[in-house]
């Protein structure tokens with residue numbers, strides 16, 4: 001040490017063994033002892049930030065256990081470890097501003113105020129690479145966390161071993177549903193730290209919480225939720241068919257698996273009777289919002305499908321929606337579904353023509369009660 005400092009004009013500074021510049025020890029930009037396993041003339045050298053970046057550019061440091069993608073030993077799925085921006089700050093000392101250009105996925109969660117929020121999830125590996133560059137490789141990241149802690153910043157060590165594995169697993173399970181689980185939630189913490197509780201149960205709990213709050217954050221448009229018809233006092237629960245769910249909300253049959261439904265009698269094109277599934281429109285809307293990211297996402301999806309030749313429709317609004325709901329409810333109450341393209345349905349919805357009770361009665365007599 002004495003030799004390398006012999007040229008110093010300031011006792012607090014030492015010389016970088018590569019660029020020969022003078023720097024303080026153990027500061028963010030200063031000198032750190034960097035170790036080299038091979039491919040270098042050094043075993044260990046005191047290097048400044050710039051020279052650490054340069055020296056390690058071609059020497060890849062291995063990733064710590066379960067930071068890069070790996071195959072889960074129990075379920076066999078590929079796990080891609082991801083963390084949030086605040087975890088990147090806590091664990092790697094990286095500020096939000098350094099994450100801007102990193103690829104990410106977006107997940108939803110319910111805030112403590114009961115609102116649906118979005119959060120960006122970054123690949124743990126990408127965050128680590130960014131931190132390595134920022135602070136001059138692993139030794140620099142460790143040093144940065146130490147320096148930041150001394151400055152009073154909150155710093156946490158990244159989870160390791162089995163705890164890291166369970167955290168990665170639960171995180172990915174939630175992400176499959178576009179959900180983010182806050183690690184501080186008691187159920188999540190029990191599972192991650194003490195291996196208690198059923199992961200699926202936790203995911204279902206999160207999902208029901210999300211559904212509970214979804215409409216508070218973004219109420220459905222008029223005539224989608226249940227209401228009392230001011231015209232005839234009937235209780236109306238708007239329902240749509242699978243075809244309408246597809247055309248209006250860009251849903252696949254698989255998407256509707258959790259939507260509440262009833263079966264209704266209808267007449268097929270060939271004249272034979274059939275049963276049509278009628279889904280609660282509020283459930284379909286909710287699933288579509290979750291899938292596409294709110295109403296704005298549904299509008300975008302409609303445009304996307306239309307541009308690819310898929311037939312799409314804007315859900316009816318205003319007086320057309322009121323009439324459609326009214327005539328549909330009147331039919332469904334009797335166990336029937338009358339398709340919107342039937343002339344008498346079309347006339348009623350588009351022009352308000354016809355007497356509702358008469359229409360339903362004629363239909364019933366004509367097709368089913370013969």
Ligand SMILES: [Zn+2]
Nearest residue numbers: 016019048051
């Ligand atoms: Zn240097």
